[in-house]
Amino acid sequence: GQSLEQPSEVTAVEGAIVQINCTYQTSGFYGLSWYQQHDGGAPTFLSYNALDGLEETGRFSSFLSRSDSYGYLLLQELQMKDSASYFCAVRVAYSGAGSYQLTFGKGTKLSVIP
Amino acid sequence: GAVVSQHPSRVICKSGTSVKIECRSLDFQATTMFWYRQFPKKSLMLMATSNEGSKATYEQGVEKDKFLINHASLTLSTLTVTSAHPEDSSFYICSATPGQRSYEQYFGPGTRLTVT
Numbered sequence: 001g002q003s004l005e006q007p008s009e010v011t012a013v014e015g016a017i018v019q020i021n022c023t024y025q026t027s028g029f030y031g032l033s034w035y036q037q038h039d040g041g042a043p044t045f046l047s048y049n050a051l052d053g054l055e056e057t058g059r060f061s062s063f064l065s066r067s068d069s070y071g072y073l074l075l076q077e078l079q080m081k082d083s084a085s086y087f088c089a090v091r092v093a094y095s096g097a098g099s100y101q102l103t104f105g106k107g108t109k110l111s112v113i114p
Numbered sequence: 115g116a117v118v119s120q121h122p123s124r125v126i127c128k129s130g131t132s133v134k135i136e137c138r139s140l141d142f143q144a145t146t147m148f149w150y151r152q153f154p155k156k157s158l159m160l161m162a163t164s165n166e167g168s169k170a171t172y173e174q175g176v177e178k179d180k181f182l183i184n185h186a187s188l189t190l191s192t193l194t195v196t197s198a199h200p201e202d203s204s205f206y207i208c209s210a211t212p213g214q215r216s217y218e219q220y221f222g223p224g225t226r227l228t229v230t
Contacts, residue, residue, distance in 0.1 A: 031217055042207060042221040043158065050217070087157065091217055102219060106157040
C-alpha cells in the first residue's frame, strides 16, 4: 500500500514564503503531484515531479527527492487567495489497462493571514 | 484546459433510494475515470477506477454492489449509490485522464450527497 505524511495545518503571513513537506512510502512510484482545493471545491492540479529536482511554475515550485521519498511544495509571495488545502499525491501504476492512480495525502490546510 | 463536469452538484435523497451521479469530460476523451469520496476536512479516498468499456476496479473495502460504476463512453462515467443510507452522505468527486500515460487528473466539481 501507500502512505503519505504532510502537516495538517500551516499558517503564514501574506507576502511570505511557505513550504509544505510531504514524505511517502509506496511501491511502484512514478511521481509526486500537488493539488490545491478550496473549501467546497474540486482539487486543481498544481505540479508534478517525476524526477529529482525543482519544478517552478510561477509563484509555486515543487521539489522531489526520490532517494529520500520526500517532496515539498513552495509557495512564494503568498496571497490571501492561497488559503486552501494542499494535497500531495503519489502516482502509482494501476494494473488495469496500463493506467495510473493517485493516492492522496491527508492534506495541509494553509491559512494566509494579513 | 480540460474540463470535467458532474451532475448533480447537490442531491438529497431518502434512505433506501438510489442516486445516480454523472461525470463527463467536456473537451477531451477520458480513457480512465476515477471516483473519489471525501469526508469533511479529510483527504480524497479513491473508490474505484474505470476504463471505458470494461468493468471498474474497486478499492479494498468499497462495495461494488452498492456503488455501481458504468463507464459507457469515453466522455461519460456514472456512479450509482444503491439503497443509500445516511452513512453514505459525503462529497463524491470524479476525475478523468485524457490518456493512459497522462500524469494529470482533471477533477469534476463534486457532488454533495445527503441521505436523510
